[in-house]
Amino acid sequence: MLLSHFPMLAAILLPLAAAQLTLPGLPLANITQAAQELALQTEQYVAGVPLALAISVINKLCSNVVATGIIQSQVQPNVSRMHFQLRNNCHRDSFPLLAAEEMWRSPNFDPKKKVVILATGWTTNINNSEAIDAFEKAYNCRGDVNFVALDVARFIDTLYVWSALNTEIIGEYLARGLIHLSHIVPIERVHLIGHSLGAHIVGSAGRHYQELTNSSLRRITGLDPAKPCFNEGEVLSGLLRGDAAFIDIIHSSPGVVGQRGPLGDVDFYPGGLGPIAPGCLALDLDCSHERAWQYFEESIYPGNEDNFLAVRCRSLSSLREGKCPGMAYPMGYSTPMSIKGDYMLDVNSRRPYGQNAGEGSIDVVGTTCGRCE
Template structure:
């Protein structure tokens, strides 16, 4: 958000409230040691916030400890020497606990020794979406006061990481704004689009809200925001139409929410599994698929961003660029991670028609396919292929030439050319692996070859 915070009414209000909370007494502290859970809201009583803070720790990841807004945090199991993750859910139409909360908490605590604090605001997030939006500022102030108490205990602002889902991502942005953009990290999981795509920087998540801001976009054409809002913005499968999600309204609720919630499930999976979920900067999704963006040299100086908890997503740069759009593909189901390889076919001679070649990788029972299209009067066609095992573990590649026969003209019966492949990132330290010699592909016939690419 913009630099001149003094002129913003929201910031002034936040400062007043934060200072008042810092001066509050330490009396009437109560320890809570029994397991606490989310409240249950309903449509008739959904506008009052009734914010709860639930603490989860490495020693008790399945049991939430209730921290009331006016209670002393030092009387809880909170460990001020550990980093702190704060999870903020989004709009809850029916006032129910998000089904993904426990999985995300456990995935974080499985990976890291940290405090996890879940913000329960189901009372203020239920009913109509626009009513929930109206509660965002008040909620952000409540969370900001809570964070001020953590800071008063000696917690470093840089050790605080807020994870906001959908509408919760913009709440996280506002909280970061109230703290002058000096909190450590904000992760937005498919930040909400309605009411926010055209919002000002003061109202939505943006790179100025924390020292590092990242966003994962999976439903940019519906419930998610379609513009970059962080230092790094992951547009997964182009940011919409996720594989494995239903494409027909007959699937009901899953049709509506599957793409939007994929960001959460992908993030949880990235924490639970060792397979890296890596992305690549590119000017457009189509350029990415067509193999025009093969490394991360510009602007990340060779290191590629990775979804998860690595510092700055694994980017080794002191001064991060802003709003860098990166792309990646995934599989239809968990663990979602895939390997990206460039596949290329070079014709022996140019053709006057478009050439289509199907490329399939086989490894045991795993099959991954893409199609190369070579424009007319050009020699080379290339495409990215997402596959579930590393290229060096692929056993066989099958090539199939797909002639375009018309009733007035038949295509050539065969083509001749060379096939090459290389895993991404493809930089000066890696070269393409090519099958030996020129290959003759006959129309609509599978041509299998052993693939013996070396492991890096």
């Protein structure tokens, strides 16, 4: 059965099915039984269609539930419990969002350096995130950035729909935190990066920052922005072009766990428009979804900036056939803010993922550069 093979889909679908059946006065046991029956019926339907279409069914169900207001998050974000965690020089210092200006007191913070803030996705937390640890190592290796992780896990490590509903208000709180941060670092030196649900959090932050200050953040990077529940023009629109002066997107699971259509000023499709990333199994949705941050991570290391060169093109097959003669530009850390459109590139199925990695490139796994002992 499809859902038994894809626990991520099951975790999203069952609460939605229950919400569709929630009626005043209906006993909880009846709701649960009915939800399980509806989930089974839905599973039997989606098992016979391609995975991308199955996700579309779930996405539509989620949109309907969110639009009706049947589901309200039972874990309401509380700004006093949200923090910036500075990870510089192998030290970790936490600061409340609304006291971000206190970061300058830390001996590990350098106000002359730019600031990169990473927001991760569903079910991750500040103390158990492979992405945060990997980015910390990469930026420590570069040595020219204050790397900060957004600590809001208790509000996105819940039922998926609750977590999705929380992205907008978390983004607003993040925007207010950025105003405090701008007291010690010019906002044009701040770069927001978000993976999965985190991409929609930073998108919300960009919108709210504009509303609060009448100015825009310089750059937001979305790493495989989550697809279920987020659709342009609906209650949850998520990260979109215009949320910052420049939006760049890396799609690694387009149309399945991640969004397929273009969302930013520039959208990169490593491996093309297929939903499964090179080197990942079809049954392992997490593998494809996580590739986006792994590609970006690889590009951070000194000497790896040009590992992923992409060309503006409509499809990977057109690129391979030589039908896209434009210039190649780097995806990831060094993406120029002047480019626009959809860009395609081939990637390797294992590290180094970038096909343009040369002899001078750093081995992400083997290097000790930036490692904290």
